[in-house]
Amino acid sequence: xxxxxxxxxxxxxxxxxxxxxxxxxxxxxxxxxxxxxxxxxxxxxxxxxxxxxxxxxxxxxxxxxxxxxxxxxxxxxxxxxxxxxxxxxxxxxxxxxxxxxxxxxxxxxxxxxxxxxxxxxxxxxxxxxxxxxxxxxxxxxxxxxxxxxxxxxxxxxxxxxxxxxxxxxxxxxxxxxxxxxxxxxxxxxxxxxxxxxxxxxxxxxxxxxxxxxxxxxxxxxxxxxxxxxxxxxxxxxxxxxxxxxxxxxxxxxxxxxxxxxxxxxxxxxxxxxxxxxxxxxxxxxxxxxxxxxxxxxxxxxxxxxxxxxxxxxxxxxxxxxxxxxxxxxxxxxxxxxxxxxxxxxxxxxxxxxxxxxxxxxxxxxxxxxxxxxxxxxxxxxxxxxxxxxxxxxxxxxxxxxxxxxxxxxxxxxxxxxxxxxxxxxxxxxxxxxxxxxxxxxxxxxxxxxxxxxxxxxxxxxxxxxxxxxxxxxxxxxxxxxxxxxxxxxxxxxxxxxxxxxxxxxxxxxxxxxxxxxxxxxxxxxxxxxxxxxxx
RNA sequence: GGAGCGUUGGUCAAGGGGUUAAGACACCUCCCUUUCACGGAGGAAUCACGGGUUCGAUUCCCGUACGCUCUACCA
Numbered sequence: 001x002x003x004x005x006x007x008x009x010x011x012x013x014x015x016x017x018x019x020x021x022x023x024x025x026x027x028x029x030x031x032x033x034x035x036x037x038x039x040x041x042x043x044x045x046x047x048x049x050x051x052x053x054x055x056x057x058x059x060x061x062x063x064x065x066x067x068x069x070x071x072x073x074x075x076x077x078x079x080x081x082x083x084x085x086x087x088x089x090x091x092x093x094x095x096x097x098x099x100x101x102x103x104x105x106x107x108x109x110x111x112x113x114x115x116x117x118x119x120x121x122x123x124x125x126x127x128x129x130x131x132x133x134x135x136x137x138x139x140x141x142x143x144x145x146x147x148x149x150x151x152x153x154x155x156x157x158x159x160x161x162x163x164x165x166x167x168x169x170x171x172x173x174x175x176x177x178x179x180x181x182x183x184x185x186x187x188x189x190x191x192x193x194x195x196x197x198x199x200x201x202x203x204x205x206x207x208x209x210x211x212x213x214x215x216x217x218x219x220x221x222x223x224x225x226x227x228x229x230x231x232x233x234x235x236x237x238x239x240x241x242x243x244x245x246x247x248x249x250x251x252x253x254x255x256x257x258x259x260x261x262x263x264x265x266x267x268x269x270x271x272x273x274x275x276x277x278x279x280x281x282x283x284x285x286x287x288x289x290x291x292x293x294x295x296x297x298x299x300x301x302x303x304x305x306x307x308x309x310x311x312x313x314x315x316x317x318x319x320x321x322x323x324x325x326x327x328x329x330x331x332x333x334x335x336x337x338x339x340x341x342x343x344x345x346x347x348x349x350x351x352x353x354x355x356x357x358x359x360x361x362x363x364x365x366x367x368x369x370x371x372x373x374x375x376x377x378x379x380x381x382x383x384x385x386x387x388x389x390x391x392x393x394x395x396x397x398x399x400x401x402x403x404x405x406x407x408x409x410x411x412x413x414x415x416x417x418x419x420x421x422x423x424x425x426x427x428x429x430x431x432x433x434x435x436x437x438x439x440x441x442x443x444x445x446x447x448x449x450x451x452x453x454x455x456x457x458x459x460x461x462x463x464x465x466x467x468x469x470x471x472x473x474x475x476x477x478x479x480x481x482x483x484x485x486x487x488x489x490x491x492x493x494x495x496x497x498x499x500x501x502x503x504x505x506x507x508x509x510x511x512x513x514x515x516x517x518x519x520x521x522x523x524x525x526x527x528x529x530x531x532x533x534x535x
Numbered sequence: 536g537g538a539g540c541g542u543u544g545g546u547c548a549a550g551g552g553g554u555u556a557a558g559a560c561a562c563c564u565c566c567c568u569u570u571c572a573c574g575g576a577g578g579a580a581u582c583a584c585g586g587g588u589u590c591g592a593u594u595c596c597c598g599u600a601c602g603c604u605c606u607a608c609c610a
Contacts, residue, residue: 148553252605370560418572490569505571
């Protein structure tokens with residue numbers, strides 16, 4: 001939201017500078033401690049959009065010295081997935097976003113799983129029915145489905161509810177009878193006929209709806225579980241949530257929530273809403289989905305997720321070789337920036353600089369290239385000691401034995417600027433610790449001749465005599481030999497590199513030779529010569 | 536269909552009544568580097584359209600187009 005949007009809404013007579021007004025509005029609205037919640041459904045892996053929602057919640061809370069709560073919204077038992085909740089907490093831990101309250105961390109407002117709060121919601125639903133703000137509806141799902149098929153754009157609303165099976169259309173006696181017979185029913189909100197429902201969104205400014213356009217949403221399902229609509233409002237109230245951030249896809253149902261607040265707890269108690277822009281597909285249009293990642297070859301989940309039913313694993317950013325610092329960073333700047341040129345932020349800096357007003361209104365297409373850049377930057381920026389413990393197992397998995405830690409870290413630091421992913425270290429540094437398994441012979445072969453072969457044979461002889469083994473000496477011997485044989489050193493450098501490294505990459509060759517030692521250097525040269533043929 | 540929301544280079548974006556309209560990613564050229572990266576210099580490329588308001592609109596207003604989200608006893 002821009003300052004001007006606020007200015008429009010503020011009385012023209014107040015001469016409070018807009019930034020202050022804005023601050024009053026968002027920060028000290030009611031002198032209450034800031035409390036935000038992330039409320040995921042445990043239905044699968046957490047994708048980019050979800051993590052960004054957590055992140056913005058977390059940053060806002062911590063920026064204001066408030067609490068960050070995680071509440072599990074598991075009211076739909078048909079969609080419940082085993083392991084999904086644990087996955088969510090593992091992801092938060094990896095990202096370094098520690099909840100102050102959650103089913104795992106406890107807290108004064110437990111339980112934090114909606115399935116464990118079932119009785120609470122019924123009581124509020126009853127309150128609404130008693131006040132005439134909600135009603136029983138006995139129509140079965142099948143009946144309604146048939147209606148939708150039959151009537152285009154069918155909605156359960158003020159015009160249709162009079163002819164459907166509910167406590168508004170039926171006689172009191174009929175309703176009592178149905179209830180007594182334990183007929184399954186849902187509770188629906190009774191939307192007023194023609195009222196303007198508006199609220200101030202922290203990102204979008206004033207947003208308005210007319211109640212005539214919104215249908216009578218189900219509040220309590222036939223199984224006694226609340227729908228999201230009832231549950232968020234009740235729990236946000238009970239858990240004293242002051243600011244509620246969620247994806248933009250929730251905007252159309254905001255009027256239902258506003259109305260519920262009005263009926264149940266009073267608008268002055270309502271948290272301030274902010275509807276976050278969506279993360280879009282890189283190509284085409286629409287919300288980024290797991291399928292897009294699969295299709296385009298990049299992760300959309302934070303960490304690997306294995307579906308317990310299909311046993312199918314979806315790759316995550318973590319396993320792809322992303323640093324959590326980079327992951328957090330790239331998500332934070334997708335739809336937000338601090339107004340300066342800065343692009344690299346630590347979590348601490350994000351907490352300090354974050355402001356919900358600077359979040360964009362429009363969705364952002366996800367750019368994996370840029371995401372990779374962030375990771376590369378973070379790998380480069382951080383000392384290797386920060387991630388050597390993550391990288392070491394990757395080498396071990398390939399059967400590469402590692403030297404002592406100091407040496408290992410030193411090697412990582414020398415090659416880190418060539419790594420986009422943590423996994424790249426295996427290729428970029430593996431040759432320091434192990435003879436290359438594959439050597440790019442094809443890159444040497446075409447220009448290989450008797451003279452070059454002789455050079456390397458002689459080089460082996462020369463190097464064998466060396467008692468001092470450091471890069472300066474090795475380079476000097478190499479060049480002198482080249483000169484004496486009237487071959488340009490440049491023509492020999494690449495073959496030499498490939499012999500030692502396996503391919504056309506890596507840091508200075510003589511440094512590598514110095515590191516791997518005399519015996520190993522000679523061994524690698526010999527081995528490759530043996531595999532080359534002279535045309 | 537309806538409602539709501541959105542729209543600055545290919546992408547992320549700063550900015551906002553008068554500017555040569557920042558910066559980053561990607562792309563191209565060159566330098567550095569006897570490899571690959573890193574780094575450095577440069578290049579190409581943009582305010583969706585139409586009306587207003589105004590001396591002046593990318594910026595403010597109104598339309599239009601386009602896009603997205605929702606339209607479930609899912610969240």
